[in-house]
Amino acid sequence: MRKGGPFNLSSHRLDPLIDGIFAVALTVLVLEVKVPELKNPSSARELLDAVGASLPLVIAYFVSFALLGMFWVWHHGLKDKIKRIDGALLFCTLTFLALVCFFPFAAAVFGRYMIYGNVVCLLVYLPLVGLILALQLLYFYLAMRRGLILDEVTPQEAMTTHRRNLYSLAIFLFSCTPAALIVGLSLALICFVCGGLLVYAGIRHRSR
Amino acid sequence: MRKGGPFNLSSHRLDPLIDGIFAVALTVLVLEVKVPELKNPSSARELLDAVGASLPLVIAYFVSFALLGMFWVWHHGLKDKIKRIDGALLFCTLTFLALVCFFPFAAAVFGRYMIYGNVVCLLVYLPLVGLILALQLLYFYLAMRRGLILDEVTPQEAMTTHRRNLYSLAIFLFSCTPAALIVGLSLALICFVCGGLLVYAGIRHRSR
């Protein structure tokens, strides 16, 4: 069954690990919402205030949950079009999972300091989301290059998926441009130009 | 195999994620029962008192475990009657899972402050349980509306399941009515009326 290198796995082999890591990461997200410590544990007003104060954290939790959930659906959508996983794709998947596990930390920093208007927390959160998006793009691009796409998937379909990945990353980069201004004009320009290049790559693929 | 939109999954595709999230949420529940810190670690009496003091937390843990276990059995019962999961059902499931992950926080707040008679903790716990019940109801209702029920399940069986969902939520709302009085008479009335409407909807479906 297995041929080629030592890292030649069926594409469904990694599924339990991926699902397990997402399940834990999604649950760990909420651990940042801490049970409030009250000075007077029987005071209704104090508990109400404490619960109200953790509302921004709760909203940040649901946003991060939605993002991670979207990544899960997206990754499985891509993986369903792939027949085998070789060394390069395995490396992509493990790096992707490492970043997913890192997500609760970024979400916690974001939820804790965004309410104080501390924009530095965006510099942890946004690059992480960007890296995850870029890895998804790379994952599918490598699968296309290495002829690992399922035979049922036509080249046009594969190319459409690839173009959608390109546009997703481009949209993300464009929407990051204002946030990149925090660091400096040059980073904002880099974001904008990279986004433009991705759109251009997508359009060029289309015309072929 | 896959047809229609990009979110057209087999109903068993989400199973590992659902089971994983429940497994983690159920285990995280108990993390709230903290190991007591003793001033004199070799004092038998002190440890006995500390363990005794965490008894309400232990009871709260078993109640929450039973509730989450019931949700797991219930959700799988509903999902077994569904053939495919489209975008709307996927959204329902992910929101359901987000609330399940949130459950350990609510259970911790409940376990910590209920013993002090602080009724505000009910305002975190009960709405969460209510939302989970409402999402289960919505999940199956959408599946019925969108013709995603398995062919083996007769319309009568599906309707019976839907009615049982309606009555469960109604019973929950009725039993919440006294607790809603904490906030005010108007909320209690809303609970009571909503419960009544659900019972009415269930009866109307029956007569058809």
Place this chain on the structure above:
Amino acid sequence: MRKGGPFNLSSHRLDPLIDGIFAVALTVLVLEVKVPELKNPSSARELLDAVGASLPLVIAYFVSFALLGMFWVWHHGLKDKIKRIDGALLFCTLTFLALVCFFPFAAAVFGRYMIYGNVVCLLVYLPLVGLILALQLLYFYLAMRRGLILDEVTPQEAMTTHRRNLYSLAIFLFSCTPAALIVGLSLALICFVCGGLLVYAGIRHRSR
């Protein structure tokens, strides 16, 4: 496929939940071994002492891991002889899982206070192990009573398994007798007599 009550599941349906909960509980066990906080982080001697001081915790961790691992193997061994899970067995399994999730707490209390010779921690650990053993016994006994044993398993084989469950609990109770003396002679007597009754029940089943 499904017949009878609403809780009539294939015996493999609970597998992902059981495996997931064991996986999390086994990993959570080690969280009690805390990273030591040093006054002088670059002092080799201080770190060596701190790591040495957590050695009893590490040993307690491996003992608890072995116990939980044994429960996992045992439960799957019993479950493999069962064809369907009805309401009573589902309840047994969920209670068993609730106790398994509770295990890391008991192991943490045990590991923290046993080194101080505080015997009270045995009063948390041993009853929990005993309850888990008793639930396994009950689980298989109910399956036998309700005719849910697989047809491939002969009544003799089923009875041998049941007798082994009886003897395991009896051995546990006998070995607990000295520990029960901490609380009082009466509890030790109860342990001893219950163990004897279980051995008697096992022998009586044999002669039939």
Place this chain on the structure above:
Amino acid sequence: MRKGGPFNLSSHRLDPLIDGIFAVALTVLVLEVKVPELKNPSSARELLDAVGASLPLVIAYFVSFALLGMFWVWHHGLKDKIKRIDGALLFCTLTFLALVCFFPFAAAVFGRYMIYGNVVCLLVYLPLVGLILALQLLYFYLAMRRGLILDEVTPQEAMTTHRRNLYSLAIFLFSCTPAALIVGLSLALICFVCGGLLVYAGIRHRSR
């Protein structure tokens, strides 16, 4: 289906537990990277410094993630060549999993104190990695000895896999030799000699 002792499982039976434990251990790794506590939560500079200060921890996290990921791939590679798991292999696997669960602790100690140049943390991290490697070697060696290798795998292939395990452990021991000098010359010598013996064993197997 099952024959022989009570611990005669299909080699895929342990998969969900292994995948679950790895999923949790990988996610728990990152919990050591704590959200920084700022004196002035709205200070951009302070947050930037705090995030920068946790950079060594982040790098340690990715190194440990890569190591654990490699162990996962490796263990599944070995297990795919095995047809059944008997008592000895089950014991090996559970011990392997116990060490995997212990990995986040070692990684946390390493990440926390390596930056202070405290070499004692290597005495926690490296023996753990070595033990995991040795257990993998033992696992496959026992499977070969007990005739549990799949029939599709030729003896030459099995021997090649075994030799690769031997060389991996040897390379690890050679690279540990300098670190063993911290404790003393004798430990370094032991490491070096053991590595040499493993290489010799590998070469002797080859010539056969």
